[in-house]
Amino acid sequence: MDLSLFDFCLPEGFIAYYPARRRDGSKLMVLNRQTGEIRHKKFPDIVDYLNPGDGLIINNTKVFKARLFCHRPTGGKVELFLLEEINYEGETCWQVLAHPTRRIKEGELLSFDDHFSIKVV
Secondary structure, three states, X not given: OOHHHHOOOOOHHHOOOXXXXXXXXXXXXXXXXXXXOEEEEEHHHHHHHOOOOOXXXXXXXXXXXXXXXXXXXXXXXXXXXXXXXXXXXXXXXEEEEEEOOOOOOOOOEEEOOOOOEEEOX
């Protein structure tokens, strides 16, 4: 899989930091595949677009701040995206996507500020 497919500019205003106060007020984007027209609706309107035999998959994931920006000892910038908390050799670690990835080496320390750093394993 080409991870660069996930590298795109998303305006700050489009990022969900908190769920809608009322879940039935969540937004629904409707794309007409024939015309390319995009319409903005509310989630309860989804029943207008479902047909008998259609499947609806519910995603119950939660939003958390998973994007971290840190610095290499050389001063270079690295962006980390937290994927999953894992147990690695008896310690709690995180599996991440990193950008850029090709120059990060095992054992390298990445710092977030003058007081906090992480070790790449």
